[in-house]
Amino acid sequence: MSLWTWVIVFILSSQYSVLVADNLSERISSVFRRICHAAMRAGRAPESVSLVAVTKHFPVSAVAEAVELGLRIFGESYVGEAADKRETILRENPLSSVSWHMIGHLQRNKVKRAVSVFDCIHSIDSIALAQVVDEYAAKAGKTLDVLIQVKLSEEDTKTGIAEAGVQALAERIKGFNKNLNLIGLMAMPPFFEDPEQSRPYFRRLSDIRDTLAARGIELTELSMGMSNDFETAIMEGATMVRVGSEIFGSR
Numbered sequence: 001m002s003l004w005t006w007v008i009v010f011i012l013s014s015q016y017s018v019l020v021a022d023n024l025s026e027r028i029s030s031v032f033r034r035i036c037h038a039a040m041r042a043g044r045a046p047e048s049v050s051l052v053a054v055t056k057h058f059p060v061s062a063v064a065e066a067v068e069l070g071l072r073i074f075g076e077s078y079v080g081e082a083a084d085k086r087e088t089i090l091r092e093n094p095l096s097s098v099s100w101h102m103i104g105h106l107q108r109n110k111v112k113r114a115v116s117v118f119d120c121i122h123s124i125d126s127i128a129l130a131q132v133v134d135e136y137a138a139k140a141g142k143t144l145d146v147l148i149q150v151k152l153s154e155e156d157t158k159t160g161i162a163e164a165g166v167q168a169l170a171e172r173i174k175g176f177n178k179n180l181n182l183i184g185l186m187a188m189p190p191f192f193e194d195p196e197q198s199r200p201y202f203r204r205l206s207d208i209r210d211t212l213a214a215r216g217i218e219l220t221e222l223s224m225g226m227s228n229d230f231e232t233a234i235m236e237g238a239t240m241v242r243v244g245s246e247i248f249g250s251r
C-alpha cells in the first residue's frame, strides 16, 4: 500500500474509534453509573431513581436502539411526535413493555390523543387540564400516572402551577374517580451552567412534597434533574431524572 492509503486508513480508523467510544451503549452506562454514584452519595438506593430517557427531536431509530439496550421509559414533549414513535416501536418490538411519559406542556386540544399515547403525564398544571385528562382517561377506560408541574421561578417561559395552588390541585385530583393516579411533583428550574445553582429549586420542590405529606397528601415521586444537573437533583431527592442530550447527543 502507498503512504497515502495508510494515511487514509489511519484517519478513518481514528474516526471510527471516536464513534465507538461515543456510542449509545457507553453513554447509557455512563449515565447509569453517575445515577448510582449520586444516589449512594445521598445515602439512597440506586433503584430509587428511575431514568426517563428524553427522546424529543431524536429519530425513532435512536429510540429503537435504546430499547434494544434495555431502556424502557421514554420522555417526549410533543404528542404527535410521541404517537408516531410509539407506533413504530410497538410494530418493531411488540413485546417490549415501553412506557411513554409526557414531559412537555400539554395543550387542551391534544389531551384526547395524549391519553391514548402516554402512560404518565408529568405536566399537569391546572385543575381544568386535570379534569379534561381525567375525562378522556375515563372514556378510554385507562388509568394514567400523573405529576403536578410546579412553577418555581418567575421566568414566564416556564409552565407549571404556582406553589400556592399545588395543594388544592392535588386534592382535586385525589377527589376524581380512579383514572388519574397522582404520584408526584415535577419541576424544571431555569437553565444554569453550574448545577449548584439549581440546587435551591430542587430543595424547594422536595420541601413542597414534605409539606403536602404533613397535610396528609403522600406523593412518592419527584421528577427533577436533566442532563446538566441530574446528580444534584438526586442528592436533593429526585426519583425520576429526565435525561436527553447526555444520552443521545445534542439535538
Ligand SMILES: *Cc1c(COP(=O)(O)O)cnc(C)c1O
Pocket (backbone or CB within 6 Å): 054, 056, 077, 103, 104, 188, 226, 227, 228, 242, 243, 244, 245, 246
Ligand atoms: C428536553 C427536556 C429534558 C431533557 O433535557 P436534556 O438537557 O436534553 O437532558 C428534560 N425535561 C424536559 C421538560 C425537557 O423538555
